[in-house]
Amino acid sequence: MAVGFGLLFTPIVAFAQTNDDGSGGHKLSDLLWAVGPFVVLGILFWLFFIRGIRKQQASSPVVKRHQEYMVRHEQHMERMEQLHERIAKALEKDRP
16 A cells, blocks of 8 residues: 555655756645645545445444334334324313
8 A cells, every 4th residue: 555655646756856946836736736645645535444434334234233223113103103192182082
């Protein structure tokens, strides 16, 4: 991986070494050369690390078990709400 980063940033280092004329250059290009490698690293980090974690979590048996539990819990809560509504209606009918 270190070799890959070295190959990726070799042109940037070469450009920095040959640009020693002290003429100031363009501010925008200097900003792009300064921020560009961090943007590339951020994108690579997101692509490999975050997406890998998401795929692993989606196929994990623990996550599937939790999702099944949540579905059962929602069904149970809906049944309880229906029962409570029936009880409330029955109590309202019994009132004088």
